[in-house]
Amino acid sequence: MGAPARILMTGSRSWANPEISSDALSATLALLNAPIMGSVLVHGAEPGADMVLAGEARKLGMSTEAHAGQWNQHTPACPDWDKANAVCRLAGNRRDAEMVHMGATICIAFPTHGYALAPGEDRAETSRGTWACAEASRKACIPTIVVWGKDLYPFGNEALAMLQRDAQLKRVSLGAQGQLSILNTWLPF
Ligand SMILES: [Zn+2]
Numbered sequence: 001m002g003a004p005a006r007i008l009m010t011g012s013r014s015w016a017n018p019e020i021s022s023d024a025l026s027a028t029l030a031l032l033n034a035p036i037m038g039s040v041l042v043h044g045a046e047p048g049a050d051m052v053l054a055g056e057a058r059k060l061g062m063s064t065e066a067h068a069g070q071w072n073q074h075t076p077a078c079p080d081w082d083k084a085n086a087v088c089r090l091a092g093n094r095r096d097a098e099m100v101h102m103g104a105t106i107c108i109a110f111p112t113h114g115y116a117l118a119p120g121e122d123r124a125e126t127s128r129g130t131w132a133c134a135e136a137s138r139k140a141c142i143p144t145i146v147v148w149g150k151d152l153y154p155f156g157n158e159a160l161a162m163l164q165r166d167a168q169l170k171r172v173s174l175g176a177q178g179q180l181s182i183l184n185t186w187l188p189f
Helices: 018-032 049-060 091-102 128-139 157-165
Strands: 006-011 040-043 063-066 106-110 144-148 151-154
Touching (some): 006 049, 006 128, 018 049, 018 144, 049 063, 091 128, 106 128
Parallel strands (some): 106 144
């Protein structure tokens, strides 16, 4: 058994699948060979994925660490169009940057829409924040994995390298329902 993991998560507010969430956490711990006890789920305390995953993490026996966004607080760096609103549109990205900066063993992302936009699709409503956080993690060289359907996909070279280090871990079938597999190819985005 390896060291406890710090698992950074990001996900859509409309994500709602406790079963896959629990399986994804179990598969991630198995991938890292990390114990449940002492491992931490770091999340943004938003409705949807954050709350679902935090609940499942606690059921498994993991610790959780919430980083709520300061939605009612602008910073000097906020642009004028943003400062005109009561709600800071940049608070989520700011919070995500802080979580990424703190570092993590791995990042798992739960988007409800694909990375590439369909023709005419508006990114504003298509898991934009989730993908932005996944991108930030990837750029920070945190291995980043996307949960899509019942599969886990590496998002970027760090995650791909992690999966390739141990061929036996390329396909993991774990969790309550044993449904999640980890694939070593980057496919649907
Ligand atoms: Zn602002």
